[in-house]
Every structure is written in C-alpha cells, then in structure tokens.
Amino acid sequence: MEENKISYDKSYAKQLDEKAIYKCLYDAWGIPNRKIRVWGRLVVNPQGNWAGIKLAKLISTNEAIEYPLPNSKELQSGVFLPPHEARTILNGKTSVFIICELQLASIKQRELKDNPFLLSIDPTSVELLTELPKIELDEIVALDHSTLISEHIYHHFLTSLEKETRVAEEESLNKIKLLEEEYQEIQDKLNSQVQDSDKKILNLKNEEDILNKKISELEREQNSVKESIEIEQQALNSVIEKKRQIEEDMSKKIELLKKYVQEKAGFLKDFEFIDDDVYRDISGERDSYQNSVDGLSFDEDFDSDYTKLTSYIQAHLREQGQFYSRHIIENFLTLIRTNDLIILAGDSGSGKTSLVQSFAQAVSGVSKIIPVKPNWTSSEDLLGYYNPLEKKYLATPFLEAILEASKNPETPYFICLDEMNLARVEYYFADFLSKLEERKQQPQIQLYSDDEAAHVLSELRGVVSIISSAKEKYNKNGIIDFVALMQDEQVSSEMRRAFGFSDKDSLIKYHGDVRRMLSGVIGIPSTITIPNNVRIIGAINIDETTHYLSPKIMDRAHIMKFKSPLLTDWAYIEKEIESYGFEDITKPVTLKVDELGVREPYPNFDPADDFCSLFINFNREHFHPLGIEFGMRTIRQGLNYSRLFSDVNKSKELALNNFLIHKVLPKFTFDGSKPIGNTNKITHIERVLLPEIENNLSGLVVSGEFSAIEALKELTEAAKANDDVVNYWA
Incomplete structure (x- = not known):
C-alpha cells in the first residue's frame, strides 16, 4: 500500500466539500463499497478524557490506515470516540474489540487539528467482537479478523449455542404449560362474550327500529325540500326570462349603435377621409385572416398529444426540405409554449430564421421577419413614435405586425427580430421586454398620450x-x-x-x-394590448459586428444555440423520421392559440421541490462564487419549462440539461484565473461543478451538440487556450 500511496495537498483539500473529501479517502484506501469500516481495540485513557481505537485496520484489506496527506502519521494516535459513548460500549470493561464505520469529524475539530480529512467513530455503527480465550493481546493484534472468526469464535459460539438450546427447551416447555392455561382462560372469556353478543344483538334490533323511524322523518323532509326546489325553479325560470328580454333589448341597442357607427363611417368614407379597409374595420365588416390550407387538427388527428405532434412536425419539415433533429423541435415547441422571449443564437446560415418560418408554416401560422438596424437606440426604433405636427403615429414593421396579429386572433403569429444584436438590445428592447414580464394578463403598451x-x-x-x-x-x-x-x-x-x-x-x-x-x-390607438397569439423571437449572430447580450436580457430570455447545419447527422434524422411511420406528411397542423401555450404566472417557488433545491445549492456553491447572477425568477422559469417539456419528453434529466444550456451557460463570461476559495474559477468548474452536473445528468444520452456537459468541457478548454478567459459566446 505504501508503494501506491495517494496523497493530496492540504490547501487543496480544505476547499473541497464533504462529498469530495470522502471520494479522496475512498480513492486513497481503495475502498469499493463507499463505507470506511475498520476493526480494532476500543480503550479509554487513564485520564478519562480520550477514547478510541489506537490502531484501526480496514475490514476489506486488514491494513492499517493513515490520512492521505504528505508525511501523515496522525491515525497512529487513534480514531476518536467521545468518552461517554465509549464507557457505555465498554460496560465496565477496560477494553473491547469492535467493528465500526468512520465518519468525518466536525468542522470545528478538523480546523482545530488542521486536518481536512480528520475522522471519528460513528457511535451508531459500533459492533462488539467477543474476546478470544487463551490468546495474548499481541497475538490478537497480529491476527487477521477473518481468521479470528474461523478458528476461535466458532468453538466459543458452538458451546454457547448448545447451552442456549437446553435453556430454550426448558423455556419452551414452560411456555407450553402457560399457553394451555391461557387457552383455558380464553375459552372461558369466549363463552362469556357469546352471552354478551346475544344481548347486543337484541339492543341492535331496538336501534334498527329507531333508525327506521328517523328514515321516515327524513323522507318527509325530503319531500318538503323537493317542493321548495320546485318553487325556486319557477322563480329561476322567471329570472331567466327577464334576462332573455334584457338581452333582446341590449341586442337591439347594439344593432342601433352599430348602424350609427356604420353611418358615421360611411360618411367619412364618402368624403374619402378613410379607405375601404379602415371602413371595414370601423363598421365590423372586415373578415379575419383565414388560412385556407387544408391542415390536420391537433386534437382530432393527434389526440392533443404533443409527443406525436413533435414527430409529425419534424417529418413535415423534412418533407419541405428543412432538416432539424427531434431535440430541436421538442425544445423549440416547448419554448414557444412558455410565452417567454426566445433567442436563437448561431452563425449566419445556421437555420435560425428558417426554423421560425418553417415552424410557423407547419402549425398554420404567420411568420414576420423584422430586420434590426445598427442605429436603433430607443424603443421608438422598435415601436415608432407620435408626430405632433402631423398629428399621427408613425408605425414600424414590428408594430404593424402586432396590429395585424390583433386583427387575426385565431392565427398564431411568430415575430422574429432578425440580427437582434446588431444594435444594443438593452437600448431599444428593454422597455418592451419589461412589458412581456406581465404573466397574469396580456401586457399593454402605451404608444402615445x-x-x-x-x-x-x-x-x-x-x-x-x-x-x-x-x-x-x-x-x-x-x-x-x-x-x-x-x-x-x-x-x-x-x-x-x-x-x-x-x-x-x-x-x-x-x-x-x-x-x-x-x-x-x-x-393606431394610443394603447395596444399584445395579443395572446403573438410569440416574440430574436435571432442573433456573435461576431465583431454585433453586441453581447446584457444580463437583464439573458435573465428574461431562453437562448437556443445553433451549430453549423453541415455538422448535422442527416442519416440519423432520416432514421428518426422513418421510425414514426407517417404515410402522409404534406399537410400542416392547425393549432388553436391556447394549444401553443397560455400566458399564466410561473409556478410558485418551493424550497422543498427537487428542482428548486438543486438550483439553490448550485447558486450557493457555484454560481454566486463564480460571479454569475442567478435569481428566483430564473428558477420559476425553469419550473415552467420543465412542466411543459414533460408533454414532449418525460426525461427530467434532459429538461435539466436543456435548462442549463438556455439559462445558465450563456452567463459564463468572466476571468477564469481569478481566485475562488483556495483555487481559481476554471479549476473549480473542472473539479467541482462539472462532476456535480455529471452526477445529476447520470444516464442521460444526448448528442454532444446539445449536451450541457460537453458544452461546459468545451468552455473550459477554450478558456485555457485564451488566457483563462471564460466566454460561452466565443
């Protein structure tokens, strides 16, 4: 064991958590079962202020153990057990042999001894070994514990067993005699109980008669209630009739009002103050947008199953010449249903806007691609502004798209800000994004006074x-x-x-x-409500001509990162689609707006929830020390995403993987050489954060392109080659 001895630097060990410390001990002592079980003699020193095992040996190898620190001999002084616990186990003896498990000592003791690996005996795990007769202390210490059991304990326990058997036989005879006496007593009690039962039966018959009388009374009350219900029903019918008459009167008034509006609108049209389309808007004659494409029904053809819908959309897009993996369709469909801002990031030509356009077509919706200009500096560039001289509002294509969507409320609209970060997003989009945070109702925008x-x-x-x-x-x-x-x-x-x-x-x-x-x-009214059939999507490139996203934008958006389509495994996508077995994939699917997601408050934050608990720990142990902003809103967004993602894929690990890529890794932009505890940030990511993420995603099989683990590994490797600068976007 000395030849292959493993040791760790004390300063490095001090910055590890308990889980990592145990792993170091397991590796150093070659313990496969992940429990440190030892045996040895338990003693209390003459002064009575220390108790423990002077020489502890591993059960698995029978070798003495020592801490994995350079020149460490500290275990030779013993493994500590509180003296009062030891005296209870000794029960008056000066020493005993025990088998026990070791655990990390308290933080205070580890700091006092300046030993991050300091162990103590777990009192609840102690098992006594029988003292072996006719063997001296030195012999016992030299023997292997398995030998003790086979050559000595066997005869001792055999003799004891024979004695216990004789005693047990005598006790059994006595118990049989007692049982016979108890049986007779029970028989006597049973006879007495039978007599009591006869009396109870008679009493029950009397109670039955009383209950029958009560039932008769209840039936009379029931008839009375029925009569009252009939009277109330008549009164209700009268109210309904009055309501019908009121509705008829209201309908007539509405018709008169409509005619009045049409008359005024007709007057304005006759004098060419308004065009025909504006006249139809005012008079209520405009027909809403009707998609004449013969499409499939989500509820009838797919049984409202989002898993089947995902398969069909992937196959349908392939039929239209657009190759996307199932992972991308699952992810994008779920993000659309969250009603959050979605940002598609990737190189030019990676299929970002194509995904928006083809997905919109696949669900019988409308896509609007709005190019962002580098000179946009305020919300006026996005929404337009009111010109008091001309007394009119100068609209933008973005606002016109929202107004068009409001006139066609049954049709999904996907509005994409193309090359969103050509201008600084926080300058022109921050106010609009704040409005999108409204979850209890559709957000409103004040365009002018x-x-x-x-x-x-x-x-x-x-x-x-x-x-x-x-x-x-x-x-x-x-x-x-x-x-x-x-x-x-x-x-x-x-x-x-x-x-x-x-x-x-x-x-x-x-x-x-x-x-x-x-x-x-x-x-253009002074105030507009963003309709619930609108989804806002941004497409960004990261190069020398664009700007990075601010923390405020990343905190409120989900980010999907795309790689070059030339890296796509076309054959695998074909195999995926063939496995679905669709015969006709030429038609789009017609989805109701609510089927594409309802704007509602995020799920409540619950510290006891597994997802919340995991990210509370991540934030405390990793994100905050790394300088990454991570708040409660982000966790609630994650709860919402995970709930919706389960409709397309039941894997909780995959949902966690996707959330890490959307909301966590994009925030990794910092100097990795800066210290964190006794190490630096890059080392912390590699040795502490990455293993913990791997443990939480254990068993997950996902393409490296979409793996949070692989993305984190690539991130650290790129940082090492770039003066330790960690940058997810590089």
Whole structure:
C-alpha cells in the first residue's frame, strides 16, 4: 500500500466539500463499497478524557490506515470516540474489540487539528467482537479478523449455542404449560362474550327500529325540500326570462349603435377621409385572416398529444426540405409554449430564421421577419413614435405586425427580430421586454398620450359636424363632394376657424390634413394590448459586428444555440423520421392559440421541490462564487419549462440539461484565473461543478451538440487556450 500511496495537498483539500473529501479517502484506501469500516481495540485513557481505537485496520484489506496527506502519521494516535459513548460500549470493561464505520469529524475539530480529512467513530455503527480465550493481546493484534472468526469464535459460539438450546427447551416447555392455561382462560372469556353478543344483538334490533323511524322523518323532509326546489325553479325560470328580454333589448341597442357607427363611417368614407379597409374595420365588416390550407387538427388527428405532434412536425419539415433533429423541435415547441422571449443564437446560415418560418408554416401560422438596424437606440426604433405636427403615429414593421396579429386572433403569429444584436438590445428592447414580464394578463403598451388622442378626436368631431351640416344643406342639389362643399364660403370659414388653416392653404391640403389625423387615430390607438397569439423571437449572430447580450436580457430570455447545419447527422434524422411511420406528411397542423401555450404566472417557488433545491445549492456553491447572477425568477422559469417539456419528453434529466444550456451557460463570461476559495474559477468548474452536473445528468444520452456537459468541457478548454478567459459566446 505504501508503494501506491495517494496523497493530496492540504490547501487543496480544505476547499473541497464533504462529498469530495470522502471520494479522496475512498480513492486513497481503495475502498469499493463507499463505507470506511475498520476493526480494532476500543480503550479509554487513564485520564478519562480520550477514547478510541489506537490502531484501526480496514475490514476489506486488514491494513492499517493513515490520512492521505504528505508525511501523515496522525491515525497512529487513534480514531476518536467521545468518552461517554465509549464507557457505555465498554460496560465496565477496560477494553473491547469492535467493528465500526468512520465518519468525518466536525468542522470545528478538523480546523482545530488542521486536518481536512480528520475522522471519528460513528457511535451508531459500533459492533462488539467477543474476546478470544487463551490468546495474548499481541497475538490478537497480529491476527487477521477473518481468521479470528474461523478458528476461535466458532468453538466459543458452538458451546454457547448448545447451552442456549437446553435453556430454550426448558423455556419452551414452560411456555407450553402457560399457553394451555391461557387457552383455558380464553375459552372461558369466549363463552362469556357469546352471552354478551346475544344481548347486543337484541339492543341492535331496538336501534334498527329507531333508525327506521328517523328514515321516515327524513323522507318527509325530503319531500318538503323537493317542493321548495320546485318553487325556486319557477322563480329561476322567471329570472331567466327577464334576462332573455334584457338581452333582446341590449341586442337591439347594439344593432342601433352599430348602424350609427356604420353611418358615421360611411360618411367619412364618402368624403374619402378613410379607405375601404379602415371602413371595414370601423363598421365590423372586415373578415379575419383565414388560412385556407387544408391542415390536420391537433386534437382530432393527434389526440392533443404533443409527443406525436413533435414527430409529425419534424417529418413535415423534412418533407419541405428543412432538416432539424427531434431535440430541436421538442425544445423549440416547448419554448414557444412558455410565452417567454426566445433567442436563437448561431452563425449566419445556421437555420435560425428558417426554423421560425418553417415552424410557423407547419402549425398554420404567420411568420414576420423584422430586420434590426445598427442605429436603433430607443424603443421608438422598435415601436415608432407620435408626430405632433402631423398629428399621427408613425408605425414600424414590428408594430404593424402586432396590429395585424390583433386583427387575426385565431392565427398564431411568430415575430422574429432578425440580427437582434446588431444594435444594443438593452437600448431599444428593454422597455418592451419589461412589458412581456406581465404573466397574469396580456401586457399593454402605451404608444402615445390618451390626451393627445382625445384632442384629435375632438377636432375630428368638429369636422364631422361642420361637413355633416353642409352635406344636409347641399344634398338636395346632389352636391356631396368635399371640394364642392369647401367652396362654400361659410363652410370654408368654419373649417379655417376650427383647424387654423391659412387662406393660402389649398383644399387638397385641408383634405389631406384631416385624412392623416383620422388615419392616425383610427389605425393606431394610443394603447395596444399584445395579443395572446403573438410569440416574440430574436435571432442573433456573435461576431465583431454585433453586441453581447446584457444580463437583464439573458435573465428574461431562453437562448437556443445553433451549430453549423453541415455538422448535422442527416442519416440519423432520416432514421428518426422513418421510425414514426407517417404515410402522409404534406399537410400542416392547425393549432388553436391556447394549444401553443397560455400566458399564466410561473409556478410558485418551493424550497422543498427537487428542482428548486438543486438550483439553490448550485447558486450557493457555484454560481454566486463564480460571479454569475442567478435569481428566483430564473428558477420559476425553469419550473415552467420543465412542466411543459414533460408533454414532449418525460426525461427530467434532459429538461435539466436543456435548462442549463438556455439559462445558465450563456452567463459564463468572466476571468477564469481569478481566485475562488483556495483555487481559481476554471479549476473549480473542472473539479467541482462539472462532476456535480455529471452526477445529476447520470444516464442521460444526448448528442454532444446539445449536451450541457460537453458544452461546459468545451468552455473550459477554450478558456485555457485564451488566457483563462471564460466566454460561452466565443
């Protein structure tokens, strides 16, 4: 054992946790069963202030043990057991042989002895060995413990067994005699109980008669309740009839209101203040977007099974020339259902926007790809802004996509900000992202002041009033054209007074200004609600032309990282799809908006939950010391993701693996050479964090491209080649 002795540097050992310390001891002593079991003589010193085993030997090898530290002989002084525990075991004797398990001493004792490996006896594991007759102490110490049992203990226990057998026979005879006496007593009691039972039966018959009387009373009460129910039902029917009449009256009022709105809208359309599509919006005649593609039904054709849906979408996309592994489809579908921001990261041409477009087509949805410009610096670049001079809102393609989605609430919309990090995301997107954090209801965005909208509408009411009066005046002669009306001096004078128009302004300018004002207020309201059929996705590249994502963005988003499609195992994907056995994969699937995920609060944080407990420990032992921000919101996002992922894959390990890649590893950007405890950050990742993640993902089989373990290994290797700079995005 001396030739192959393993030892550890004391400063390194001090920064290990208990689990790692035990592993060092197991490796040093060659213990396969992961328990440190020893034997030896238990003694208490004459002063009575120390007790333990002076020379402890391993049960498995019968070799004396010592701590795996350079020049360590500390075990020769003994393994400690509290003296009061030892006296209880000795029971008046000066010493005994015991078998026991060793455990790490308390932190205080380890620090006092300056020994991170210091062990003590576990009192609950102590087993006594019988003293062997006619053998001296030195002989016992020199013998192997298995030899003691075979040559000496056997005869001792054989003699004892014969004696115990004789005693047991005598005790058995006595017990038989006692049992016979007890049997007679039981028989006498049984006879007495039979007599008592007869009396109880008679009493039960009397109780039965009483119960029958109560049942009759209850039946009478039941009939009375039925009569009351009938009376209440009649009253309810009366209320229902009144409700029906109210609804009819309300329907008539709504119809009148609709006709009024249509009349005003028709008036504005006649004078070309609004276009035909705006008229249909106001009058309620616009048809919502209808996808005419003949698609499959999620609930009817797939029994609302997301696992089957995943298989079909993967096969359908392959049919359309888009090759994606099942892992990507499972992951993307789950992230879509979370209603969180999704960021697709990868090199140009890795299939990020193609995934958005092809997935949208596969579920009968609409994709909108919005290019981000490098000069975007505020939310106005994303959502547009109100121009007070023109009295209209200048919309952006992003806002127009949201407005279009709100008009087609049954159709899923996937809005992708392409090359999202060409500009600093935290500059133009942070306010919008804060709105997306609202989980109890659909978030609202204030585009411009409600007062401004009310002011414009007030002016427009004046215009409508002036022109409406003039129209009634001249309609008898068939003159209803705006230009003709404005040629009337009285009408023109009132319009100039109402709007402050100059005498030099043309009639066309009058008309254009009113039209722009009206279009701005009707087309874009001051406040919009992000509809529940919208999913926001970002696509980013990481190179010298782009910006890194800020912690605020990463904390609120899920990040899927893509590698080059040229590294894809095409044959494996084909084999996956063939195993599904679909005959026709040409049709898309029609999903209801709620089937693509409902915006609701994240699951509650519960420290007792396995997932929460795991990440509490990860944060305390690893993330916080490494300088990685990790909060409760992130854990709740993980709970939500894991719950939804179970619909496509039951593997809890795979869900954990994916969450580490989405939410944890993207935050690994720091100087790995900086100290952490008695080592540095890179060493801590390799020797402490990585083994713990491997232990939690034990048994998981996943492609290296999607493995959190492989990603962490690549991260540390890249850091070593880059002056110890840890950067997930490099």
